[in-house]
Amino acid sequence: MDAFRVGIGEPIFVLTRAVDRFLQLKPGEVVRATVVEVSAGGDVSLRIKGNLIQAKSTLQIPQDASVLFRVLGEQMGESGPEIRLQFLEVLENQGGAGDFQNTAANVVRTLAQELAANLPVEGRIPKAFATTVEQLLKSLPEDAAALPKDLREQLQNLLQASLGSAGRSIQDRLSTLLNEAMLKGFSELVDLGSLKEQMFTDIDKVLQASLKSVLENTGVGLEARLRVLLQVLPAEGELLLNETVPASVLSPSPETGHLQTDLKARLLQMKQVFLDQEKRLTNNLFPFQSATSKEVGGKKEVLARMLPTIDGLLQDIETFQLLSKLTNSFYTFLPVIWKGLKDADIAFKKSRSGPEGKSYYCLMNLDFEKLGKMTVVAMMQSRDFFVSFKTDNTVFRSLLNDNVHELQKMFQEQGLNLKVVNFLGTQENHLMPFERLESFENIINIKI
Numbered sequence: 001m002d003a004f005r006v007g008i009g010e011p012i013f014v015l016t017r018a019v020d021r022f023l024q025l026k027p028g029e030v031v032r033a034t035v036v037e038v039s040a041g042g043d044v045s046l047r048i049k050g051n052l053i054q055a056k057s058t059l060q061i062p063q064d065a066s067v068l069f070r071v072l073g074e075q076m077g078e079s080g081p082e083i084r085l086q087f088l089e090v091l092e093n094q095g096g097a098g099d100f101q102n103t104a105a106n107v108v109r110t111l112a113q114e115l116a117a118n119l120p121v122e123g124r125i126p127k128a129f130a131t132t133v134e135q136l137l138k139s140l141p142e143d144a145a146a147l148p149k150d151l152r153e154q155l156q157n158l159l160q161a162s163l164g165s166a167g168r169s170i171q172d173r174l175s176t177l178l179n180e181a182m183l184k185g186f187s188e189l190v191d192l193g194s195l196k197e198q199m200f201t202d203i204d205k206v207l208q209a210s211l212k213s214v215l216e217n218t219g220v221g222l223e224a225r226l227r228v229l230l231q232v233l234p235a236e237g238e239l240l241l242n243e244t245v246p247a248s249v250l251s252p253s254p255e256t257g258h259l260q261t262d263l264k265a266r267l268l269q270m271k272q273v274f275l276d277q278e279k280r281l282t283n284n285l286f287p288f289q290s291a292t293s294k295e296v297g298g299k300k301e302v303l304a305r306m307l308p309t310i311d312g313l314l315q316d317i318e319t320f321q322l323l324s325k326l327t328n329s330f331y332t333f334l335p336v337i338w339k340g341l342k343d344a345d346i347a348f349k350k351s352r353s354g355p356e357g358k359s360y361y362c363l364m365n366l367d368f369e370k371l372g373k374m375t376v377v378a379m380m381q382s383r384d385f386f387v388s389f390k391t392d393n394t395v396f397r398s399l400l401n402d403n404v405h406e407l408q409k410m411f412q413e414q415g416l417n418l419k420v421v422n423f424l425g426t427q428e429n430h431l432m433p434f435e436r437l438e439s440f441e442n443i444i445n446i447k448i
Helices: 002-007 016-021 098-119 127-141 149-163 170-185 192-199 203-208 211-215 222-230 258-261 265-284 292-328 395-403 406-414
Strands: 012-013 029-036 045-050 049-057 067-078 081-092 330-333 341-350 361-366 374-379 384-390 418-424
Touching: 002 341, 012 016, 016 098, 029 081, 081 098, 098 127, 170 192, 170 292, 192 265, 258 265, 265 292, 292 330, 292 341, 395 406, 395 418
Parallel strands: 384 418
Antiparallel strands: 012 049, 012 081, 029 045, 029 067, 045 049, 067 081, 330 341, 341 361, 361 374, 374 384
């Protein structure tokens, strides 16, 4: 059977008449198939998820074999839409649950290698990187903890490194994009002003706002919202990850109003509007018939700068989505305006129940222009809170320590018990499991 392992990358093309039965197959999904019959000319009968389908392949697969495929997606063929499956391997053990898990891990490991080879450089995002992130989002098992620990750590390191490749925070890039779009006359196409107001919270006001309201619009939860919407908008069909959100979903309505404030939804909408505008400019269509070639060229240059910026922002949001799924957490950037803050991210997780009940965790990474980097880990068990600040800046650490009474006072005013506060240097690693999000299992609702 080893000869079949070299066939990775060999596609199986599912015939058009089988498409209707395969609407539930999603790109990136790993599926098991049984080879029912092999005919001359490359015709193969496969049984997948209880459905008997006909496929074509140049690969000679033995009858009755149990085979693993990865779903590549749908494309148009000569006779209509086809669903493509990538051959992975023939399972030697027909019982296969362990084989299935191992193969899923191998798929993720291969994608991690592709990710490492295509990391963004100086803000330039290779197309292969974006494609790999999409495939990883679809290929990770429901419980990422089933993957080997070294593979999870490798992926987490790669993804976190990619987030810093632009050298500028999401907040900074988004602000620059919106300012340029408004200055160059694109504000009539997209409501840019409200987006900026909706997305950022001033640090002076953050204590008066619900943390949930501050973080829920960063785009990381968009697909979860869309899955809920599918139940009230069945006519839209299934929305696949990274597809342009239909205009009818984004148009104001009682069911879709909350999508108006979601950053990823708005960026997808903005991207489509700008692509349409670019097409109009290229074809000299209304309302640009009377525009001079210089004016048209100027607008095209602006769009050529803004579209990659939008792609970069979407890429970072999807990277946070992948980090969330990989670490079984809610992981996103911190959308606050804070003078001197270069970049920040935040994650929430919940532990399994222990002798004293469930524990809740918040991990926050802050990077200040003058004060340097700081990690904050806040844990809640019952009604007791344990907070640790970790930084190599001794002056910063001393300043925090001197003002710890302010933090205690804030907790008391909210009726919360701040039991322990620690001030640590980065060389102290006993909080490392929490910083790596390794001991957390479940996504939690943000209620603090």
